[in-house]
Structures are given as structure tokens and as C-alpha cells.
Amino acid sequence: MDKVAEELESKKTSRFQSFIFVVLIPLLFTITVALIVMTILGYNVFELTKEYGQKIPFISSAISDDDSDSAKDIETKMIELEAEIKDREAKITKLETELESKDQEISRAELEKEQLEAEIEELTAMKEENKRAFKDIVKTYETISAKKAAPILSQMSETEALEILTNLKSDKLAEIMEKMEPEDAARYTELLTADIEESE
Incomplete structure (x- = not known):
């Protein structure tokens, strides 16, 4: 068995x-x-x-369904990715435009700064020149005789005459005031006194 x-x-x-x-x-x-x-x-x-x-009947439906689903998924994904790419490109373009405008603003600001600095230098040079010229004028009034200086100062505007008188040495100022007409001397004495009080 x-x-x-x-x-x-x-x-x-x-x-x-x-x-x-x-x-x-x-x-x-x-x-x-x-x-x-x-x-x-x-x-x-x-x-x-x-x-x-x-x-083949049964296999064909399975293959075509899978293919069509996956093809639709791929197509949808591609459309989404293309939209995302376009969105990113738009953002990049916008940022580049903003960057260009900022660069232009910076360039304009730098140019304005340079112009202002040049103006300041020019004005400083003019101020220095005016100071030198004014010192020369004061020196001139200190060197010329009080008899000649008094009538010239009387003919000037009060502001200009007062500016020169305040920068003269005290002994030269006394000499010039002595040679001025009494009314002019009194007026300038009053203005000089007020100027001294203001500066204190």
C-alpha cells in the first residue's frame, strides 16, 4: 500500500x-x-x-480608465504648475520693477545730495570771501583818518554803517564818532548800545 x-x-x-x-x-x-x-x-x-x-474587452476598459485618469491628473498638475510659474514670473517682474525704481530714487537722491553739497561749498566759499572782503573794509576804515571816515559812514545805510562800526577798535571808533555830526553820533551810539545789550 x-x-x-x-x-x-x-x-x-x-x-x-x-x-x-x-x-x-x-x-x-x-x-x-x-x-x-x-x-x-x-x-x-x-x-x-x-x-x-x-x-480585449475587459482589459481594455481597465487600461483606458487608468490612462485617462492619470492623463487628466497629469494635465491638471501641468496646468497648476504653469499657473504657478506665471505667478512667480509676475512677482519677479514686479520686484525687478520696484528694484529699478528704488535704484532710480537712490540715484536721484545721490545727485541731489551732490548738488546740495556743491551749493554749500559755493556758499561757504562766498561767505569766506565776504568775510575777507569785510575785514579788508574794516582795515581800510581803521587806516584812513577819522575825518574822512565819518562823512562816508554817515552817508551809508544804518545797517552797513553799524556793522562796520561794531568791528572797529574802540579807540578808532571814538575818533570817528568825534568827527561825526552830533545827531549822527548820537544815533549810532544809541544803535551800538542796543546792539551790545542784545548780544549780552
């Missing part, structure tokens, strides 16, 4: 082994060789499989 079972078992095993060796391995080998040959000849095996798969 055991021998019969063993023989049946060995026959089943040998049939299975012979099926693998005779049918399955050669079939797999043939398919592999066919795939390699078709690939070398320039055929896209997967595209062909897909094409023939669409002709």
Missing part, C-alpha cells in the same frame, strides 16, 4: 517536473528571446502590449 502511494507521489512529482522542464522553461525562454529581438528591431513591446490589450 505504501509502495503504491509512493509511486503515485513520484509520478505526480515527475509529471510536474516534466511540465516545468518541457513547457514552462522553454516558454519563458522563448518570450525573453522574443522581447529582446523585438526591442533590438525597434518595437516598443510595452506599447504593443497596451495596443493589443485595448482590443
Whole structure:
């Protein structure tokens, strides 16, 4: 009894082994060789499989549904990405425009600064020149005689005469006031006194 079972078992095993060796391995080998040959000849095996798969009723619906869904997803994703790219490009353009306008503002501000500095230098030079000229005038009034200086100062405007008189040395000022008409001397004395009180 055991021998019969063993023989049946060995026959089943040998049939299975012979099926693998005779049918399955050669079939797999043939398919592999066919795939390699078709690939070398320039055929896209997967595209062909897909094409023939669409002709089979149940498989075709599964393939086309998957393809259409994935194609729609890809298309939607592409549209979203393109919109995002355009949005980013718009932002970049806007930032570049803002940067250009800021650069122009900075350039204008620097130019204005340079112009103002040049004006300040010019005015400072003029002020220094005026100071030198005024000192020369004061020196002139200190060197000329009081008799000549008094009538000239009386003919000037009060502001100009007062400015010169305030910068003269006290002894020269006394000499000039002595040679002025009494009314002029009184008026300038009053103005000089008021000027001194203001400065204190």
C-alpha cells in the first residue's frame, strides 16, 4: 500500500517536473528571446502590449480608465504648475520693477545730495570771501583818518554803517564818532548800545 502511494507521489512529482522542464522553461525562454529581438528591431513591446490589450474587452476598459485618469491628473498638475510659474514670473517682474525704481530714487537722491553739497561749498566759499572782503573794509576804515571816515559812514545805510562800526577798535571808533555830526553820533551810539545789550 505504501509502495503504491509512493509511486503515485513520484509520478505526480515527475509529471510536474516534466511540465516545468518541457513547457514552462522553454516558454519563458522563448518570450525573453522574443522581447529582446523585438526591442533590438525597434518595437516598443510595452506599447504593443497596451495596443493589443485595448482590443480585449475587459482589459481594455481597465487600461483606458487608468490612462485617462492619470492623463487628466497629469494635465491638471501641468496646468497648476504653469499657473504657478506665471505667478512667480509676475512677482519677479514686479520686484525687478520696484528694484529699478528704488535704484532710480537712490540715484536721484545721490545727485541731489551732490548738488546740495556743491551749493554749500559755493556758499561757504562766498561767505569766506565776504568775510575777507569785510575785514579788508574794516582795515581800510581803521587806516584812513577819522575825518574822512565819518562823512562816508554817515552817508551809508544804518545797517552797513553799524556793522562796520561794531568791528572797529574802540579807540578808532571814538575818533570817528568825534568827527561825526552830533545827531549822527548820537544815533549810532544809541544803535551800538542796543546792539551790545542784545548780544549780552
